[in-house]
Amino acid sequence: MVKNNWKRKELLNGAIVVNSLMKGKNIPSLNIWFKYGLYHSIPKSLVHLIEHCSFYTSSTKNKTKGYILNGLVFPEATCFYARAFNDNLFEAFKDLINIAYKSPNISQKQLEIEKRIIKNEIRRKSVFIIYSLLINLLYPEINLNFVSGLDEITLEEVMQIKSKFFVPQNSIIEIIGNLDSKCFEKICSRIENIHVEGVNTNFPTYKHRSNVMWKKIKSDNMNLLGFIFPLPGYTYKNLIIATIIDYIFAKLENSKLRNLIREKQNFTYHINTDIVINKNFGYYIGFMKLQNSLIVEKASDLINKSLDSLILDFIDNKTFQKIKNRLKLFYMILLENIGKFSSRSGFNLLYMNEPLDIQKIIKILETISIYDIYDFVYKYFRNNLKGIYIIDKT
Missing domain, CATH: 3.30.830.10 (Metalloenzyme, LuxS/M16 peptidase-like)
Known part of the structure; x- marks a missing residue:
C-alpha cells in the first residue's frame, strides 16, 4: 500500500508550504496555488488575463530556461507551477515566486496582445461555450462567459487585482518530490520574505435549480x-x-x-x-x-x-x-x-x-x-x- 509522507509549515505572512514526499520522483513539482479563480473574478476573463500577464517579469521575459514554467486557471483557484531538475530547482522556484506574487512588468501593447491570444484560445475550444451554458442552466448565479468584458479590462485593473488577491495569505505552496530539510527551509524563508497584505478570499456556495x-x-x-x-x-x-x-x-x-x-x-x-x-x-x-x-x-x-x-x-x-x-x-x-x-x-x-x-x-x-x-x-x-x-x- 502506498503511504503519503508530508510536512507542512505555516509562515508568518499567512502562506502555507507543504512538501509531499514521493520516492523515485527525481523531477520535483513546484506549485503555488491561490484561492482566487473564475468564480471570484469579475469579469470572468480578468483572472485568465492576470494569469497570462504574470509571466511578464524581468527574470522570465524573453529568456530561455532549463525548466518549465506555466499557469492554470480553475473555477476556484489559480495555479502557477514549475517542473525542474534538482540542480536548478531553486532557480526555477525564484522565477516562480516572481511570476506568482509580483505585479507583471507589461505594457499596454502587450496587454492587448494577450487579450487577442485569450480570444483565440476560447474560439478554438467549443467546450468553453457548452460548459458555460450548462453551468448557468444548473446554477443561474454563475455566468462563465469567458470573453465578456475582456476588451474593457485596463492595465490598472490587472495590477490592482493581482496585488489584492495574489498574496501569501491566500496561497498554498506544494512541492511534490524528494526534498531535503535544508532546501525546504530555504524555500520557506524565501516565501516568508514576501510582505504583501491583501484581501482574504472564500469559496462560494451556489444553489442549483430543481426539476428537469x-x-x-x-x-x-x-x-x-x-x-x-x-x-x-x-x-x-x-x-x-x-x-x-x-x-x-x-x-x-x-x-x-x-x-x-x-x-x-x-x-x-x-x-x-x-x-x-x-x-x-x-x-x-x-x-x-x-x-x-x-x-x-x-x-x-x-x-x-x-x-x-x-x-x-x-x-x-x-x-x-x-x-x-x-x-x-x-x-x-x-x-x-x-x-x-x-x-x-x-x-x-x-x-x-x-x-x-x-x-x-x-x-x-x-x-x-x-x-x-x-x-x-x-x-x-x-x-x-x-x-x-x-x-x-x-
Missing part, C-alpha cells in the same frame, strides 16, 4: 448535446462515488449512456464527461458532438425517456467490484503522473488542508457499496437533469 430542464439554442456550424447534474461539495467519498457513477454511466466500454447513444443508435462515437467538485458544490457534466440537428433532437428525446433506467437500474455485484478495482488501479497509476497528481493534490490542500492521500482514498473505496451509489444517484441525479441542445441555424 432543457434549453434549445441555435448556433452557426454546431450540433451539440450537453447535460449536467448537481453534485455535493468536496470529500473523498463524494469524489469516489461520483467517479464510479461516471464509469457506470459513460466512461466504460459497456457503460449505459454509451450503449444507448453509440452502440444501439450510432449517433456519435465519443461522449465527453467531466466531474467538477468544488469546496461547497459541484456538477457532473457531459456533451457529445452530433452530425445534424435532427440527431441532436432524437438523442435528447431518447435520454429524457430513458433517464430513470440510465441512472437508477442496479448493476450486478460482480461488475461493481470490477469497477472498484479499475478505480483503485486509476489512483495507483495517478502516483506515476506527477502533473495529474499535482493538480488533484492541490485541490485537496485547498479544500481539506492536506495533500491527496491515496491510501485513505483506497480504504474509503473499499467500503462503498452499491446501495451508497443508489442513494447518491437518487438524491442528486433523479429529477435534476439539465440539458441543452445546440443546433445549426441552417
Whole structure:
C-alpha cells in the first residue's frame, strides 16, 4: 500500500508550504496555488488575463530556461507551477515566486496582445461555450462567459487585482518530490520574505435549480448535446462515488449512456464527461458532438425517456467490484503522473488542508457499496437533469 509522507509549515505572512514526499520522483513539482479563480473574478476573463500577464517579469521575459514554467486557471483557484531538475530547482522556484506574487512588468501593447491570444484560445475550444451554458442552466448565479468584458479590462485593473488577491495569505505552496530539510527551509524563508497584505478570499456556495430542464439554442456550424447534474461539495467519498457513477454511466466500454447513444443508435462515437467538485458544490457534466440537428433532437428525446433506467437500474455485484478495482488501479497509476497528481493534490490542500492521500482514498473505496451509489444517484441525479441542445441555424 502506498503511504503519503508530508510536512507542512505555516509562515508568518499567512502562506502555507507543504512538501509531499514521493520516492523515485527525481523531477520535483513546484506549485503555488491561490484561492482566487473564475468564480471570484469579475469579469470572468480578468483572472485568465492576470494569469497570462504574470509571466511578464524581468527574470522570465524573453529568456530561455532549463525548466518549465506555466499557469492554470480553475473555477476556484489559480495555479502557477514549475517542473525542474534538482540542480536548478531553486532557480526555477525564484522565477516562480516572481511570476506568482509580483505585479507583471507589461505594457499596454502587450496587454492587448494577450487579450487577442485569450480570444483565440476560447474560439478554438467549443467546450468553453457548452460548459458555460450548462453551468448557468444548473446554477443561474454563475455566468462563465469567458470573453465578456475582456476588451474593457485596463492595465490598472490587472495590477490592482493581482496585488489584492495574489498574496501569501491566500496561497498554498506544494512541492511534490524528494526534498531535503535544508532546501525546504530555504524555500520557506524565501516565501516568508514576501510582505504583501491583501484581501482574504472564500469559496462560494451556489444553489442549483430543481426539476428537469432543457434549453434549445441555435448556433452557426454546431450540433451539440450537453447535460449536467448537481453534485455535493468536496470529500473523498463524494469524489469516489461520483467517479464510479461516471464509469457506470459513460466512461466504460459497456457503460449505459454509451450503449444507448453509440452502440444501439450510432449517433456519435465519443461522449465527453467531466466531474467538477468544488469546496461547497459541484456538477457532473457531459456533451457529445452530433452530425445534424435532427440527431441532436432524437438523442435528447431518447435520454429524457430513458433517464430513470440510465441512472437508477442496479448493476450486478460482480461488475461493481470490477469497477472498484479499475478505480483503485486509476489512483495507483495517478502516483506515476506527477502533473495529474499535482493538480488533484492541490485541490485537496485547498479544500481539506492536506495533500491527496491515496491510501485513505483506497480504504474509503473499499467500503462503498452499491446501495451508497443508489442513494447518491437518487438524491442528486433523479429529477435534476439539465440539458441543452445546440443546433445549426441552417
